[in-house]
Structures are given as structure tokens and as C-alpha cells.
Amino acid sequence: MKEDYLTEEVIAEMRSRYFRERKWRKIEPFRKSAVLAIDLQKYFLSPESRAFLPSVPRFVPRLVKFYSRVRELNVPIIFTRHYHAGGTMARWWGGDMPKDDLLNDLLDEFKPFAETVIEKSTYDAFYGTELEGMLGKLGVETVVVTGVMTHLCCETTAREAFVRGFNVVFPVDGTLTQNRLFHEATLRNLSHGFAVTPLLSEVLEWLLSG
Template identity: 45%
Template sequence: MAAFTAASYSKYEIRRRDPNPKAAALLVIDMQNYFASTAAPILPALRTTVALCRAAGVPVLFTRHRHRSPADYGMLGERWAGNLIFDGTPESELLPDLGRHPGDRVVEKSTYSAFAGTDLEEILRGMGVEEVIVTGVMTNLCCETTAREAFVRGFRVFFSTDATATSNRDLHEATLKNMAYGFAYLVDCNRLEAAVGRKA
């Protein structure tokens, strides 16, 4: 999937705003071996986004999707039967070279939302976070669901256009339209660099 530029998504924007590095956290969603082929095209933008946020003092949190037993399959067991990610397998591990630091939090989850059944909200509130920047895979599933739930829980949401990816362009763009319409401000590496560089 090709990387997206500011010009390619600006047509969806209804409102524009820059993130505040003093109030934001970066969420890196499910960048795991299972999704390696989907994630490969966005790795440069993802690494750039992580580096920009770190330089601006924005905390970086990773999520890892995994299942441990049928008790945590939920509806994913029906929807994705035979394609679940099981804890302890190589596919469940985070990809190397994401710019992770030893102290970075990894939130483990078992459904699309990074908030459902986890302590992510408590972690963010405890850090004084008011905004989240969403990156990772898949754009239209875990990234979109997490972004929607963040909005509903009162966080201002920024959604990356070039550091998120999914199985095809139509699904990616559909999410960008939905995010821009009612849930998030769209950003890319260039806009993020201008925003956090100016306010850091």
C-alpha cells in the first residue's frame, strides 16, 4: 500500500488542528509479526512518527494483540476463526526496529479496541494525557476502533494517514473519511513534525 501524503487526504478534512506534545501520547497499535506484510509499507513513516514524538517528549505506548484461551476470543473467534493470534507464538511478537525503548509500555489486548478489557485509559489518565495520536495496523479495525473509543472516552484524537495501514486502499480511505468526519484530526509525518517541532 502506498504511503499517503498531505495532499491525498486533505480533501477529507473538515477540521484541522495540531497535537499538543505536552498533552499527547502516541499509540502504536499491533505492529506485530502477524501483520508484517501489511505493516511493511508504513515502517519508515511509523519510525519517523515515533522519533518525532520522542524528541518532543510525547510518551509512546505499544499494543500487542494476543489470545490465551477460548475465554478471551469473544466475537473474534467467530469472525476470524482459524486466524487468531496466539500468545507465545512468533506471530504475536512485536516487530523489531520500531524504535521501542526498554521502558515503553506494552498494552496487551484481545479485541479491536485497545481500551476494552485493558488498563489503557487509567495509564493515560495517570500520565495526564488528553490527546492520543493513533498509528499502526489495521487502519479500519484496531486503529479505527481504538480511535473511536478514545473519542468517546473524552480524549482528543489524531489519526495518522501515513503510519497506519490495512489490507487495501479503499478500506484505508473509508476510515480516513470516517475519522475526519466525526472522530479525529488527520495528521501525517510532515504535519506532525511541524506541530511538535514548533511546540516542543
């Protein structure tokens, strides 16, 4: 089920297939933005973890570069950190993700950008957290969703952001999951009804032009 899929060729193909220019033009004027950095934890990004995602070596440098530029532009980056104990998540996945597990710490490469971290216990970064209020206080109009995993926490959070009235940007190369099939399914669904799907580089161009 797992594969190293996030190549430049795949990224270009998915951008060509799912990016909607007319939808992007509708969102472009809403420049008061924040970047959501979903669950960039060692649990998913370190080779010693059973949940390691094979495309991590391609993905992490790309995202670090993006966050570095975003910070220079003074665009807020809000990180989430996931853990759960019991309940539906534990039943579904067959166990807990303990809060104090060292693998649930953020990956070291991302810590310099993690001035704001919200803890969550399910796929939706809005559920039971202060995220919506925080975005409201910042006057945010558009959220840029990045992180892991594409088809679970990232997709759920993108849908919930849309429902709450935010414009949603979901970069093709800004999230990661286990395989191309899961990644592409999310892009197909979100690009139809919830989000625009440009490249990270195009998001930076947009932020720079504001």
C-alpha cells in the same frame, strides 16, 4: 483484496480529501499528547505471515522515523500487542492468535520504542486494559493513533478514545491496512465525526511548536 497502496501520491490525495483545517485548529491547543502504537506485530508486518500487509516496506521506515523524533520530544509512546483465544474474535476470523506465537511478537524495528506495551484481546485498545488509566495519570489530552490495521483496531481505538473525552489525531500515513479502499473508508468516517487527519510530519511540527 491486498495491495501495495500507501504511495506518496495516495497519501497526498487522501490528506487533501479528508484533512479539516478548522478541526485541527480546535485540537492544536491540547498539546499534552501520547502516541498509540497499535499492534505493530510480525503477524502483520513480516513477509512470512499469511496476514502480511503489502505496503509494509513503505510504512515501517516512515513510522520508525516518526517514533524516533517523538521520543526525542519526550512524548510517551504506548504500544499494544494483540492476541486472542476463542470468543467472538476467533469465530469471526476462523481461529486464534495465540499469545506465545512468535509472529505475535513486536516487529524488531519497533522494539527500541516499546518501553510500554499493553496487551489486548479485541479491536478496542481500551477494552479490558489499563490504557485509559495510564493516559489519565499522564494527563494526556490528545492521542495520536498509529499502527495496524487502519480499519479494525486503529479505527475502533480512535472512536473509543473520542468517546472517552480525548482529542484524536489519526495521521493519514500513520496506519496501514490491506488496501486503499479500507484505509480511505476509515479516513472518511473518522474525519467527519471523530478525528483530525494530518500527515505524520504535520504532527511533528505541532509537537515541536508546543
